[in-house]
Amino acid sequence: MxxxxxxxxxxxxxxxxxxxxxxxxxxxxxxxxxxxxxxxxxxxxxxxxxxxxxxxxxxxxxxxxxxxxxxxxxxxxxxxxxxxxxxxxxxxxxxxxxxxxxxxxxxxxxxxxxxxxxxxxxxxxxxxxxxxxxxxxxxxxxxxxxxxxxxxxxxxxxxxxxxxxxxxxxSLRIGVFGYAMNDMGDIRVDENALLRALGPEIGFIAPGDLWRGMAQVPADAVSELMGWEDGRFAVDSALSAEEREDHARMQLAIESILTNRGCLAYSTHFDAIGEDGRFSRLPLAAASSLMAKGYGYGAEGDALAAAMVYAGHQLVGRGHFTEMYAMDFPTDSILMSHMGEGNWEVARSDEPVRLIKRSLGIGKLDDPPTFLFRIQPGPATLASLVSLGGEKFRLVVSEGEVLDSQPLPALEMPYGQFRPATGLRRCMDGWLTAGGTHHMVMNLGHRAEDWRVFCSLAGIEYHPV
Missing domain, CATH: 3.40.50.10940 (Rossmann fold)
Structure with missing residues (x-):
């Protein structure tokens, strides 16, 4: 894209x-x-x-x-x-x-x-x-x-x-499947204000549309996608044919719905999928591959994050959805990860990207096939869009580097450790003081100046930390 x-x-x-x-x-x-x-x-x-x-x-x-x-x-x-x-x-x-x-x-x-x-x-x-x-x-x-x-x-x-x-x-349209996560405050935005001030439009898609879409996916399309995955990734032999076919159907159905509705970014919330009662598993691997194709993505109904990942694709390329999971004071870094969604285009070049069978209690569904990789070490930039109320928005940006850090064998989702150029303490003090959200886009490379120009054109307050 x-x-x-x-x-x-x-x-x-x-x-x-x-x-x-x-x-x-x-x-x-x-x-x-x-x-x-x-x-x-x-x-x-x-x-x-x-x-x-x-x-x-x-x-x-x-x-x-x-x-x-x-x-x-x-x-x-x-x-x-x-x-x-x-x-x-x-x-x-x-x-x-x-x-x-x-x-x-x-x-x-x-x-x-x-x-x-x-x-x-x-x-x-x-x-x-x-x-x-x-x-x-x-x-x-x-x-x-x-x-x-x-x-x-x-x-x-x-x-x-x-x-x-x-x-x-x-002209971006963002499709939110179901609804946004209850009580999660920093993803909330006045949809009319977002549309007026910046342009992205949020629309909601019933999970039933996804269910019907899955039923309409041709069997040969499912086989083609699975064959492509076999040639591109290290596929876990523990994954059953049923699990892989179900994942492939979800991915193809999501993309078809997005195409038909003119959406280039989307979000799914695990409760909206789990509570529906018809789905067997969450579409985590689908999010990874659709990001790699250029779609914006935000978890848990976060349309702002989805918009930012899409902007990251357009501005720099290889936008990666992530969040700050934990601080590591000895290395002055932050563990970056999420439930399983991540753009495998930012994976380490010296390790295979794996498609694994993975147990996950969130959503109360069956095991979701998940892409597992570590993020490529080197320069990187985080950006978070903050709604300040009305038509005022702020972009919080941090440059730094992804460390060539230790493997975490028990972590079955994309991850890496990001060390801010300003240091962990100063960066986090600034991030929290500015209201930076807990979902964000990561791009490889030092890209703060790119985001500054983006903000100058969009009328967004630029706030480096």
């Missing part, structure tokens, strides 16, 4: 005034805008609009970007351009915006004449344009760099991925 490159429009702004001063300036600066897009060609697909010099020009180009369903708009000042010509446009614009504060030449030299001054005077147009967006209360990102450098490409790459994630998030 995240294989495609972001699709970005380039809005080049200039003044008609300069056409009389410097004949050919429009063609020259249009070429500059195309050169910038070509420089960035490996990170996104760019649609370069013609230089805009009036309100009508700008609104026409922006309408084209929106109609083409692009992920974002990169604004490049080709010369100075008065912001009043784009003020209404940016007030109404729905696409994520990055203001590239760049100029054709990286340095001022004694050889410059008035034409060179004009070609390179975008900085005060950027100030005027940024002021218009600030007055409109619109979220946007800014990148000030020499456009010929790798640093520029890296920063625009980060913004373009964030724009893709935000655009996908705004």
């Amino acid at each position: 995240t294989d495609r490159l972001p699709r970005i429009g380039v809005l080049g702004i200039m003044q008609a005034l300069y056409d009389h001063m410097i004949p050919g300036i429009t063609e020259r600066q249009a070429g500059y805008a195309q050169e910038v897009a070509d420089r960035l060609g490996g990170i996104a697909e760019f649609v370069v609009g013609p230089p805009v010099k009036s309100r009508a020009d700008a609104e026409r180009v922006m309408r084209g970007f929106e109609n083409d369903e692009l992920d974002g708009v990169l604004v490049v000042m080709l010369t100075y351009g008065p912001a009043m010509r784009v003020a209404r446009l940016f007030n109404e614009n729905r696409l994520p915006v990055c203001l590239a504060n760049i100029q054709p030449e990286p340095s001022v030299t004694p050889a410059w004449d008035m034409a060179d001054m004009t070609y390179n005077q975008g900085i005060h147009g950027a100030q005027d344009t940024a002021n218009a967006m600030v007055r409109a209360g619109r979220a946007f990102d800014v990148v000030t760099e020499d456009w010929n450098t790798d640093a520029f490409v890296h920063r625009i790459d980060r913004w373009a991925r964030a724009a893709r994630a935000i655009t996908a998030w705004r």
